[in-house]
Amino acid sequence: MTTHSESETTTAPPDGGLLLDEARHRDGLDPLSARARDYVTDGTVHLNGNSLGPPRAGLPGEFENFVRGPWARSQVQGWFREGWLDLPRTIGDKLATLLGAAPGQVVVPGETTSTTLFNALVAACRLRGDRPVLLVEAASFPTDLYIAGSVARLLGRELVVESREGFDSFLSRNGSRVAAVVAAPVDFRTGERREIRSTTALCHAVGAVVVWDLSHATGALPVELDTEDVDLAIGCGYKYVGGGPGAPAFLYVASRLQPAVDFPLSGWHGHTSPFAMGPTFEPAPGIDRGRTGTPPVLSLVALNHALDPLIEVGIHPLRRRSRDLGEFFLECLESSRPDLLGQLVSPRDPDRRGGHLALRVPDAEKVEEALAGRGVLVDSRPPDLIRFAFAPLYVTHEQVLRAVRELDHAVNGAQ
Numbered sequence: 001m002t003t004h005s006e007s008e009t010t011t012a013p014p015d016g017g018l019l020l021d022e023a024r025h026r027d028g029l030d031p032l033s034a035r036a037r038d039y040v041t042d043g044t045v046h047l048n049g050n051s052l053g054p055p056r057a058g059l060p061g062e063f064e065n066f067v068r069g070p071w072a073r074s075q076v077q078g079w080f081r082e083g084w085l086d087l088p089r090t091i092g093d094k095l096a097t098l099l100g101a102a103p104g105q106v107v108v109p110g111e112t113t114s115t116t117l118f119n120a121l122v123a124a125c126r127l128r129g130d131r132p133v134l135l136v137e138a139a140s141f142p143t144d145l146y147i148a149g150s151v152a153r154l155l156g157r158e159l160v161v162e163s164r165e166g167f168d169s170f171l172s173r174n175g176s177r178v179a180a181v182v183a184a185p186v187d188f189r190t191g192e193r194r195e196i197r198s199t200t201a202l203c204h205a206v207g208a209v210v211v212w213d214l215s216h217a218t219g220a221l222p223v224e225l226d227t228e229d230v231d232l233a234i235g236c237g238y239k240y241v242g243g244g245p246g247a248p249a250f251l252y253v254a255s256r257l258q259p260a261v262d263f264p265l266s267g268w269h270g271h272t273s274p275f276a277m278g279p280t281f282e283p284a285p286g287i288d289r290g291r292t293g294t295p296p297v298l299s300l301v302a303l304n305h306a307l308d309p310l311i312e313v314g315i316h317p318l319r320r321r322s323r324d325l326g327e328f329f330l331e332c333l334e335s336s337r338p339d340l341l342g343q344l345v346s347p348r349d350p351d352r353r354g355g356h357l358a359l360r361v362p363d364a365e366k367v368e369e370a371l372a373g374r375g376v377l378v379d380s381r382p383p384d385l386i387r388f389a390f391a392p393l394y395v396t397h398e399q400v401l402r403a404v405r406e407l408d409h410a411v412n413g414a415q
């Protein structure tokens with residue numbers, strides 16, 4: 001990967017360098033700016049951390065230590081002697097600190113987000129066996145729509161897909177028919193937020209169980225699962241959390257529901273005593289019943305390593321930094337390309353956005369490619385959106401400015 005520096009910008013910036021001074025000033029004021037050096041970015045600007053972030057510089061050493069240490073030393077005994085069996089829960093408890101959850105309610109079973117959603121959603125429907133409807137928002141991430149459709153077919157329920165506005169009014173009008181709801185606190189396209197507290201309260205008022213998909217929030221936006229009275233939640237390990245390509249997902253089950261939830265994936269690691277190897281499934285008493293089978297320990301090592309700086313910094317400073325970077329992006333755009341700012345499809349108010357925002361541009365995919373060629377990673381979403389994500393620990397104000405300048409060139413080039 002080539003490195004790209006400010007001096008490569010072909011023409012003098014229209015702001016006469018004032019924005020660059022401002023970017024450096026803001027980075028200088030924020031101690032979190034120094035954290036970017038801990039990530040392997042090779043001079044590339046990563047504004048797609050809501051898809052996949054860069055690795056931390058220490059990760060190769062972490063793997064090396066694991067392979068040469070516990071694995072080589074303990075072999076199969078490592079499951080007990082090295083604590084591998086506990087990793088889904090110990091890492092779950094670390095994640096819980098980013099989620100406003102007390103210990104013992106989050107687990108990383110070692111599955112994909114999709115599988116974990118399937119498990120949670122069937123369990124939610126089983127808590128309301130007498131109700132016919134499963135409700136989702138039309139703008140949900142595709143896998144959430146597909147999984148909800150399959151769960152509805154499997155359990156003989158009706159899938160209702162509503163627009164953002166229709167979602168709340170359906171609950172108000174037909175709530176007593178709704179067994180379970182899938183909702184997301186951040187729209188994966190526009191970044192627009194949905195309030196966890198009020199939506200959960202609305203679901204509970206009509207007796208429905210709600211499963212929150214936190215994939216686009218975890219690590220960038222504070223959530224308070226315990227005080228927001230959430231029932232079940234799931235989320236990705238590879239987006240802002242930074243656990244690496246295909247990192248396993250997590251599952252939250254509120255303590256009050258744990259004795260009642262009945263997961264369809266009744267694998268032996270969810271058994272109350274897996275190593276008794278009995279013939280019938282007896283679910284573990286706590287969050288362990290959300291586990292499935294032998295967990296992917298190498299992936300858990302990477303996820304664990306990625307979590308450390310996030311937990312050290314804390315979710316509120318992470319959010320503050322992410323929000324500052326997003327606002328600076330919009331300020332730079334306003335000064336250099338007000339026409340593009342007019343194509344913002346995300347809320348202008350940062351309190352109503354998650355960690356990313358999206359612009360509507362023609363030939364979005366070509367613009368994405370052109371930006372990648374200029375060392376700026378973003379992602380396009382069909383048909384005409386480009387998303388910019390502001391991961392707090394490896395993006396700087398100076399990089400944000402560079403991204404806006406390159407965007408200017410890329411949009412012109414693509415037209």
Ligand SMILES: *Cc1c(COP(=O)(O)O)cnc(C)c1O
Pocket residue numbers: 112113114115141143144184188213215216236
């Ligand atoms: C990214 C994302 C997923 C991804 O599912 P995988 O099984 O990990 O591929 C699911 N749901 C939402 C809301 C997402 O943003």
